[in-house]
Amino acid sequence: MKCQYCGLDVSLPFRCPFCGKYFCVEHRLPELHNCQGVRRASMAHWASLGEPILKEDSMRVHNKPKLSFKISGRLLRFTEIIHLTIGTLLVISVGLSIAIEGSFPADPFLILLLALIFSSAFILHELCHKFVAKIYGLWAEFRLTLLGIIITLISIFSPIKIVSPGTVIVSGEANKEIIGKTSLSGPLVNLMLFLTFFVSSLLIGTFSLKTAFIWGSLINAFVALLNLIPFGFLDGAKVFWWNKYVWFLVFIASLLSTITALKVFLYG
Numbered sequence: 081m082k083c084q085y086c087g088l089d090v091s092l093p094f095r096c097p098f099c100g101k102y103f104c105v106e107h108r109l110p111e112l113h114n115c116q117g118v119r120r121a122s123m124a125h126w127a128s129l130g131e132p133i134l135k136e137d138s139m140r141v142h143n144k145p146k147l148s149f150k151i152s153g154r155l156l157r158f159t160e161i162i163h164l165t166i167g168t169l170l171v172i173s174v175g176l177s178i179a180i181e182g183s184f185p186a187d188p189f190l191i192l193l194l195a196l197i198f199s200s201a202f203i204l205h206e207l208c209h210k211f212v213a214k215i216y217g218l219w220a221e222f223r224l225t226l227l228g229i230i231i232t233l234i235s236i237f238s239p240i241k242i243v244s245p246g247t248v249i250v251s252g253e254a255n256k257e258i259i260g261k262t263s264l265s266g267p268l269v270n271l272m273l274f275l276t277f278f279v280s281s282l283l284i285g286t287f288s289l290k291t292a293f294i295w296g297s298l299i300n301a302f303v304a305l306l307n308l309i310p311f312g313f314l315d316g317a318k319v320f321w322w323n324k325y326v327w328f329l330v331f332i333a334s335l336l337s338t339i340t341a342l343k344v345f346l347y348g
Contacts, residue, residue, distance in 0.1 A: 083103045096110060163223055166245070175196070176191065179195055198296075200273070202303065204273065206266065212265040216252075220250045222247070266315055295345070301340075305334040
């Protein structure tokens with residue numbers, strides 16, 4: 081069957097629950113195939129509430145899942161600050177495991193610094209999504225996901241590290257530009273952190289700090305590059321959907337940053 085957005089032949093197409101059409105993996109999400117079903121449903125819903133009808137090029141992003149656990153029949157709900165705290169501790173734990181398992185000197189200060197730098201690459205990435213979404217008037221909060229927690233916990237003890245304890249959930253009226261810019265903000269903050277750590281590593285003579293800053297530049301460059309891959313739920317797919325030229329420039333910048341940081345990390 082052909083994707084009803086791009087025409088690509090797919091053997092296992094995804095059916096959109098809103099418009100009923102079939103799409104490839106790249107365009108399965110409503111916002112990635114300009115879903116008219118979502119738009120019609122949103123217009124009818126918000127009109128019934130007496131709210132303004134959306135602009136022609138806009139759509140409602142309405143998704144506010146809450147992480148909850150049922151314990152003895154009681155439902156416990158965590159606030160955003162607790163979600164962030166738990167998520168940060170999980171990411172720091174993964175960072176500590178990498179620093180301890182890696183070929184770094186057995187220096188407690190260096191190991192802790194590496195873990196904090198590692199966690200900042202992920203936490204600041206998500207917070208930047210939140211702040212930019214709020215600038216555009218959207219509701220945005222960080223939420224843990226049960227699957228993400230399990231995967232991150234396994235990563236602490238596994239040689240394969242996958243860090244994704246949660247994500248920023250966004251809700252409100254948004255068009256392609258707003259979605260693209262909100263998604264781009266995360267990789268951009270990683271590129272800025274890369275530049276900060278890389279320049280600092282050139283200026284600092286202390287071995288521990290220099291090692292930590294080189295590590296920080298590599299982690300942030302890699303996180304930016306990974307998230308800019310134009311696939312599925314990654315930031316790159318939404319940036320590519322909004323503006324291919326912007327995506328190309330930032331993707332090349334992240335690729336060159338990763339190559340530079342990796343070269344310095346391996347060869348000094």
